[in-house]
Amino acid sequence: MSYKANFRIWRGDDEGGELADFVVEVNEGEVVLDIIHRLQATQAPDLAVRWNCKAGKCGSCSAEINGRPRLLCMTRMSTFAEDETITVTPLRTFPVIRDLVTDVSYNYVKAREVPSFKPPEGLKPGEYRMQQVDVERSQEFRKCIECFLCQNTCHVIRDHEENKQAFSGPRFLMRISELEMHPLDTEDRVETAQADHGLGFCNITKCCTDVCPEHIQITDNALIPLKERVADRRYDPLQRLFRR
Ligand code: SF4
Ligand code: F3S
Ligand code: FES
Numbered sequence: 001m002s003y004k005a006n007f008r009i010w011r012g013d014d015e016g017g018e019l020a021d022f023v024v025e026v027n028e029g030e031v032v033l034d035i036i037h038r039l040q041a042t043q044a045p046d047l048a049v050r051w052n053c054k055a056g057k058c059g060s061c062s063a064e065i066n067g068r069p070r071l072l073c074m075t076r077m078s079t080f081a082e083d084e085t086i087t088v089t090p091l092r093t094f095p096v097i098r099d100l101v102t103d104v105s106y107n108y109v110k111a112r113e114v115p116s117f118k119p120p121e122g123l124k125p126g127e128y129r130m131q132q133v134d135v136e137r138s139q140e141f142r143k144c145i146e147c148f149l150c151q152n153t154c155h156v157i158r159d160h161e162e163n164k165q166a167f168s169g170p171r172f173l174m175r176i177s178e179l180e181m182h183p184l185d186t187e188d189r190v191e192t193a194q195a196d197h198g199l200g201f202c203n204i205t206k207c208c209t210d211v212c213p214e215h216i217q218i219t220d221n222a223l224i225p226l227k228e229r230v231a232d233r234r235y236d237p238l239q240r241l242f243r244r
Helices: 032-042 106-111 134-140 149-153 170-180 190-195 207-211 219-233 237-243
Strands: 003-013 015-027 061-064 068-071 085-089 096-098
Touching: 003 032, 003 068, 003 170, 061 149, 061 170, 068 149, 068 207, 085 149, 096 106, 106 170, 134 219, 149 170, 149 207, 170 190, 170 219
Parallel strands: 003 085
Antiparallel strands: 003 015, 003 096, 061 068, 061 085
């Protein structure tokens, strides 16, 4: 069964733009990315969109649909009423390059600022031994497809451009937490999480977790445990005594 849907798509570049209206055919089983591709093929050949896998695994097609951060390729048209106008806009937290494509290089800068895994000296790959529970903890975080929807959603930078310098965002605080809880990582990441990556800005609103397409429990399983380690380090009288 086909029907015609009303779409409003943001067209423009870093100097400005506006929402453009389209009426476009929708077929059974399609996702929003199919509709964007049909628009490129029929009405707007220069419409810019970033995508790659169309399977929810490359993290390229992030955008906002009716104001909600989502993957274009994983949002089924059947989730909308046929007479609903569907508005597609680029990620709001990052600068627009053109139409639905944003410049997400902020995230790569933040990724490079996290020191890599540092195993004990003399321990070679293949000699790592750790408990299954520790393996599973890392595996949850490793499901991340780097779509940056969590980064786009966190109000600390979504509404405050000035915080970008000091705040690494949930995706990279999760990476720091993963390494901090890794039994074989020898780097001390607690102080630097707070001082250099802005963990203190996070007030646990959990909006990052709500939009994660991999359903990673970013807040409960990564950010809160990291905050607890900071609090233990700073306020536990025994630890303070021990440190002295
Ligand atoms: Fe995307 Fe989830 Fe990874 Fe954030 S943690 S970048 S929302 S997959
Ligand atoms: Fe932001 Fe997630 Fe914390 S949305 S405030 S990083 S819980
Ligand atoms: Fe790869 Fe959507 S195109 S996640």
